[in-house]
Amino acid sequence: METNVYKDKNKVAQEFSKFFSDLVQGKEIFHVALSGGSTPKVVFDVLASSFKDRIDWSKIHFYWGDERCVPPADDQSNYKMTVEHLFSKIEVPKGNIHRILGEAEPPREAFRYANLLEINLDRVDGTPQFDLIILGMGDDGHTASIFPHEIGLWNATEHCVVATHPESGQKRITITGQVINIAKEVAFLVTGDSKAEKVREVIQKEGNYDRYPASLVSPTSGNLRWFLDQAAAKGISLDRS
Template sequence: MVKHADVGWDKWRVFMADERLVPLGHGDCNYKGYKEGLVGSVPLAAEHIYPINPSLSVEAAAEDYTQKLKQVFSEDVPVFDMVLLGMGPDGHTASLFPGHKLLQERTLLVAPISDSPKPPPNRVTLTLKVLNRARCAVFVCTGESKAANVKVVLEGNEQDNPLPAALVQPLDGELHWYLDSAAASQLSQQ
């Protein structure tokens, strides 16, 4: 069993794969969950969790977050040890939605999205360029509402129009999916 002291929390830096452009204390804010769930529970300093700046426009917030990445990472494209992702019932991951133009983004590290099909419309997201450089990408999916698209992503042949979650394929890393029984209910082999 690993004890909290053995983890090396002083080396951890937590960035958001995506974030809604809402105040940091808002119930829909990803940062709020990480801050409340980690800080105080483990010896992770609050300043090692990097929020977006919700007081900026969505475009400026994306650029500001890009600068935060560049301050921490020495590579041109950050290489995360791990990215923790979920998948929505529509197959989206981070704030990368099916059929959205951001799926074709090849230049930006962090992209603004002002037309999210899921409220709120203004968000900031890491792009596939960054997600696919991770050493390890981990998906955690729960619930029956995701079962059909879990099957499509893990067993389907959707080469012409893959769901965003299927596009997360770390180039030199690992990919892991953790599912509850409801999310895995339509898979051929469980």
């Protein structure tokens, strides 16, 4: 595991964008699962403004690690956020964008999206393998859309499942633990001091860390990277880089 700590959210976005650009360099095709949230939004802005002409977007295929079950024009849609902050500002073939159909019937869409991953991605022991999965972490320690009250979904045999938000009851489609942990690279983007307690517990395996889905992220490749700002990292005692 590699932990990278930067001054603020904007610096996190800049450094992750450099990492992403370097990772894509030289690849003929690159499959990435995106995350929603405020930090990826800033990352997408940086990619669109500073890396628009430095990355060959035609080689990148975009997916999502999770999506709210809302139409694509809904303000809660991760897809809509990505269109507004990235896709509308770069040249990317429409065929390279593989969105989760949030407006579809959830169980059927979870099955369809799992099948899409199985078709499009190489598989390792039957599990689709992304080149990179980008994750966030909630204040409650959830990641993708696997929440503490449904932590058992992490070990689901399906590659995509329907999850339920613990407070709103909103349905979401999410990839599961086997897909996350088989990825070649996994990167957490976590900022803000509201995340500091869970960051400390998960990274340092303290307190109730094993109740948080984020603690279960452990790619078999060993390539797990945390991109944190100082506020989110204030509780950890690891060397800062």
